[in-house]
Amino acid sequence: EVQLVESGGGLVQAGGSLRLSCAASGFTFDDYSIGWFRQAPGKEREGVSCIVTSDGRIYYADSVKGRFTISSDNSKNTMYLQMNSLKPEDTAIYYCAAGEPLDFLRPGDFGFWGQGTQVTVSS
Secondary structure (H helix, E strand, O other): OOEEEEEOOEEEEOOOOEEEEEEEEOOOHHHOEEEEEEEOOOOOOEEEEEEEOOOOEEEEOHHHOOOEEEEEEHHHOEEEEEEOOOOHHHOEEEEEEEEOOOOOOOHHHOOEEOOOEEEEEEO
């Protein structure tokens, strides 16, 4: 059974940092691309970052380039998102997802999803 479990969300002041983790099980980790997505109330779910675990290719949304860093530990089937210089507009539920996408930041191209973890950035 495929499972993706996010952790590491919380409340942080603007300018602060958080590190999110995504623990995967039930499939071969490096057979899939693993991505981070987020959804704020009343807004569409959007891609944040994605890593192709087999070869390390990485993609970022323009809004987080230079602030967020994605990485993976394939031996632990775990992916991370280091978030620095956080802004109030980063506030959202953050989801981990796995798939074989054509578009690496498009939510509809990913088939397996975690339950999400809340990130709140105060001003």
